[in-house]
Amino acid sequence: MRLRPGSALSENEIAACLKVSKTPIREALIRLVEERLVTVVPKSGTRVALIDIERFREGCFVRLHLEVAAVAQAATLRNDGHIIQMKANLSRQREALEKEAYWDFFLCDEQFHALILKAAGLAGLIQIIEVAKVEVDRIRSLRNRLGVRRTEIVLREHEAIVSAIADRDPGRASQAMRDHLGEVDQRTWALGEDHVLWSFIESVSKVPTKKQFGFTG
Known part of the structure; x- marks a missing residue:
């Protein structure tokens, strides 16, 4: 950004x-x-456009529910070709992390989630989710700009997702994706707990967001 x-x-x-x-x-x-x-x-x-926390919440909701369902289907339909592609993507993520190439990591992250949707036979959802999560990506860009990163955690979460898909375990895959993406309220509160990031968001937001979402800090 x-x-x-x-x-x-x-x-x-x-x-x-x-x-x-x-x-x-x-x-x-x-x-x-x-x-x-x-x-x-x-x-x-x-x-x-100003930052819109309501759109952020909507994007989180759409992404969470579509991708949790999709990853379960990907595990059910599991095939070696998809697993090979996902593991290759994980290797590129690991390399980007080691080089602190955060933009490359972001691109690998996007490709990783697209691979899961394709493995589920739901490639058409890629565009739907891309449109829905525009504000989510803007917040992610802000995090990166302000040095708020969780790339190591993200990589471990991605590895857990691939492990569950490879084991053909839809229940574990769904839970791993849910843990990775987080519930909507959880994601919003996580923003509120980072005072530097939230102060910036409030300064460029459509609404007095801390008051709207009940933060008192």
Whole structure:
């Protein structure tokens, strides 16, 4: 996240920076408005959308329930080809972690979850989840920017998920995914417990979030 939420966006400046005409920039901004990543403010212009905790919670909910069900199906349908792909992905995650290449780790993380959906025969859900978790990814980007990382924990959780799928154990796979993604309220409270991160979120949020969600610290 290189632009602070609420930052003004100029078609002319972006076009000049990328050395392209304003037409593709305008088309891209229209797409971003549709995805609610950019807002058009009357008499103020186009701005990066503010952080929306309600959308974060909705994204967590959609992802949790779809991926918990999908991983159980992946375990039921388990085949060696999918396991080989997942283990190869885990190796790339481990390498990225050792190199502190956090962007590479993020990409491997995204690919890992897509592999599970494909293994479940539910590749069509990838796009649905991508759209639903936009705000979740923005928060993840903020965490990385502020140095709030849990990559080692994430890798261990991913290993537990693959182990359960490999053992053809849908119950254990579902629980491993649930432990990995976390319940919606749990995810929200985890944000509140990190005062540096939450203070930044409040400063760029649509609502006085700590008061809204009952935090007193």
